Amino acid sequence: MTPLPQPVPATATPASNDTLIQKAKSHLLQNYKQQPIVLVKGRGTRVWDADGREYLDLIGGVATCALGHCHPEVVAAAHAQLDSLWHVSNAFYSQPQIDLAAKLSEWSGLPRAFFCNSGAEANEALLKLARKVMKDRGMPERFEVITFERSFHGRTLATVTATGQPKYHAGFEPLPAGFQHVPYGDLDAVRAAVKPTTAAILVEPIQGEGGVRQAPPGFLKGLRTLCDEKGLLLLVDEIQTGMGRTGIPFGFMREGILPDAISMAKALGNGLPIGAMLCRDEVGASLSPGSHGSTFGGNLVAAAAANAVLDVIRRPGFLEEVTAKGAWFLGRLREIQGRLPAGRVVEVRGQGLLVGLEMDRDAPQVLAKLREGGVLGNAAGDRTVRFAPPFTITREELDQSLAIIERVLAAL
Numbered sequence: 001m002t003p004l005p006q007p008v009p010a011t012a013t014p015a016s017n018d019t020l021i022q023k024a025k026s027h028l029l030q031n032y033k034q035q036p037i038v039l040v041k042g043r044g045t046r047v048w049d050a051d052g053r054e055y056l057d058l059i060g061g062v063a064t065c066a067l068g069h070c071h072p073e074v075v076a077a078a079h080a081q082l083d084s085l086w087h088v089s090n091a092f093y094s095q096p097q098i099d100l101a102a103k104l105s106e107w108s109g110l111p112r113a114f115f116c117n118s119g120a121e122a123n124e125a126l127l128k129l130a131r132k133v134m135k136d137r138g139m140p141e142r143f144e145v146i147t148f149e150r151s152f153h154g155r156t157l158a159t160v161t162a163t164g165q166p167k168y169h170a171g172f173e174p175l176p177a178g179f180q181h182v183p184y185g186d187l188d189a190v191r192a193a194v195k196p197t198t199a200a201i202l203v204e205p206i207q208g209e210g211g212v213r214q215a216p217p218g219f220l221k222g223l224r225t226l227c228d229e230k231g232l233l234l235l236v237d238e239i240q241t242g243m244g245r246t247g248i249p250f251g252f253m254r255e256g257i258l259p260d261a262i263s264m265a266k267a268l269g270n271g272l273p274i275g276a277m278l279c280r281d282e283v284g285a286s287l288s289p290g291s292h293g294s295t296f297g298g299n300l301v302a303a304a305a306a307n308a309v310l311d312v313i314r315r316p317g318f319l320e321e322v323t324a325k326g327a328w329f330l331g332r333l334r335e336i337q338g339r340l341p342a343g344r345v346v347e348v349r350g351q352g353l354l355v356g357l358e359m360d361r362d363a364p365q366v367l368a369k370l371r372e373g374g375v376l377g378n379a380a381g382d383r384t385v386r387f388a389p390p391f392t393i394t395r396e397e398l399d400q401s402l403a404i405i406e407r408v409l410a411a412l
């Protein structure tokens with residue numbers, strides 16, 4: 001193959017954080033609260049900013065770069081696909097998508113896959129599936145979906161309405177009909193909320209964005225039983241918890257249940273945009289030819305990367321390591337909590353490598369100090385600092401991170 005031309009640098013002199021951020025403030029929509037650094041390079045757990053400063057990246061694009069930045073096997077798979085075929089319409093078959101569907105089906109126990117580009121889109125597919133299944137079952141009156149307070153399901157109109165956080169709704173009313181929020185973890189409240197119009201329950205195994213809050217043991221199992229009793233679909237949002245983040249392939253598996261359908265995205269492409277909805281055969285049949293689709297869904301480069309991601313995560317012993325490192329990290333964080341002034345860290349929560357530190361103050365000010373110390377995290381809710389380090393993080397990197405975290409939190 002002929003060598004590719006060398007890329008031309010965008011600017012003659014490398015831009016600094018400050019000059020780039022100034023430009024950003026003039027031209028980017030100001031819809032994000034952005035930390036004031038421009039990240040230009042990443043390898044494994046480490047990233048560098050435009051001024052050349054190095055950081056331990058304990059957030060990885062919010063639980064997305066689960067194998068770290070530029071994982072060699074994922075890079076190789078994406079490169080190979082870039083050199084052969086980038087994209088075809090879903091009016092045709094393509095092998096990376098077929099292979100990925102087969103792997104995900106086998107791994108999740110849900111035999112049908114639909115591919116899209118993001119988490120919100122995967123959840124949209126769940127919501128459309130629920131409505132269509134009820135229509136096909138001759139119960140068109142059932143269209144409502146029960147979701148949970150503090151949940152997070154995305155930013156499209158439907159998924160933001162599913163999201164149980166009023167701050168994300170403000171200003172966008174009227175919101176689409178058909179959503180009801182009940183307290184997370186409260187089975188009685190869910191049971192009481194079920195109406196003749198209810199079609200489905202949508203739940204996260206751990207509320208990531210809502211502050212890394214775990215459902216009490218038995219909650220998902222209770223929801224499964226309730227759904228079976230009432231003829232509802234159980235939809236599980238595995239966008240943040242899936243792909244091994246909590247030490248097992250998908251969060252629902254901890255309760256030994258099988259949902260009717262799940263959504264995933266974040267870690268699936270290790271940073272290339274890809275999402276998926278996986279479902280049971282019987283409900284999947286409702287999304288019949290022409291009923292749903294996406295132009296870019298299952299893009300070949302993203303799907304090739306995702307295949308490589310799955311091959312790495314599914315290696316024997318890999319997730320056991322995630323569990324062990326996660327438990328060790330949580331344990332050390334609890335020890336640090338004990339050495340700090342009482343109440344500074346209100347609670348250390350998490351499972352596997354999804355960790356939240358609920359602080360006695362707003363998360364952004366803590367995150368700024370951590371960044372200055374060389375550790376990147378992000379906020380989950382107002383006062384929770386979230387860490388979702390790559391599964392490939394080493395013990396040394398965890399140790400270094402913990403030393404910085406302790407020093408920074410002690411000096412607050």
Ligand SMILES: *Cc1c(COP(=O)(O)O)cnc(C)c1O
Pocket residue numbers: 118119120121123152153154155204208209237238239240265266
């Ligand atoms: C991130 C996230 C989403 C939204 O995903 P996008 O790719 O940003 O649309 C939905 N649900 C959960 C649980 C998430 O963590």
